[in-house]
Every structure is written in structure tokens, then in C-alpha cells.
Amino acid sequence: MTVELTKILTNYAVFAVIWYVLQTFGYFRLLRKTPANKVLAFIPVVRELVMFKLVWKSKFAGIIWFVCAIGGLALFLVSASTGLQIVGWLGIVMMIASIVIHIKRSRKQSKAFNLSGGITTLLIFVNPIGNIVIGMGQAEYKGAK
Known part of the structure; x- marks a missing residue:
């Protein structure tokens, strides 16, 4: 492996770890407001499927x-x-x-917490920050709409 490739992979790995930590923290704060198990925030695919189940009326949207x-x-x-x-x-x-x-799903997540389009935009482009904002804010979980 070349030195350049090693640097690229190292930078990517550092970014991936930071992204995972932010995602986990955001989902943990978010799941505290819902009836879901908070430990699921640490398992990436499962937490996404749980969020689909919480904010979408269809049981199969997450699987699709x-x-x-x-x-x-x-x-x-x-x-x-x-x-x-x-x-x-x-x-x-x-x-x-x-x-x-x-x-x-991001739009439905905003509606499930009774929030507006600004949070939807944040969830689409920078999901971990959007989840942290919802989780640490005053929003309450209202359920799928």
C-alpha cells in the first residue's frame, strides 16, 4: 500500500468513527424520548429499522x-x-x-416529534446533528403520523 492510500484510509477511518459516535449519541438522546429500548442506539442497522418503525405507519418501510x-x-x-x-x-x-x-423517513421523523421543515433538512444532510438537536431539545415524541 502506498503512503497516499494509507493516509486516505486513515482519514476515512477517523471520520467514520467520529460519525458513528455522533450518530450513536444522537440516537441515544432521541430514543430516550420514545418507548424504544435505548441500547439499540449502539447497533447501526437496528437503530435505523427502529426509527422506521417509530415514525412510519408501515411495518415494512424499514425492511424495504x-x-x-x-x-x-x-x-x-x-x-x-x-x-x-x-x-x-x-x-x-x-x-x-x-x-x-x-x-x-426524515420528514416523517420531524412530524413524529412535531417539528418543522428545518429539522427535516438537517436530518437529510447531517443526520447525527439533527438527532442531537431533537434529542436535546424540547420536542416530544407524538408517534407516527
């Missing part, structure tokens, strides 16, 4: 989001290694669908 995100990434990687373009395009469509579902 997860399948689109992971399936899309897997199809895109398979396409890169095999050269099948149609599989790659299907993967991209699935990843875009997962992003759209996550944006809708």
Missing part, C-alpha cells in the same frame, strides 16, 4: 429501505465485476430508491 440500500450496492458491485450494465443500472435505481425512502 434496507433491501434497496444493500441490494442496490450489491448489484452495482456485481455489475462492476461482471460488466453487465443492466444489473448496474438496476443497482443504481435501488440505491436512489433507498435515498428517497430515507428522505421521506
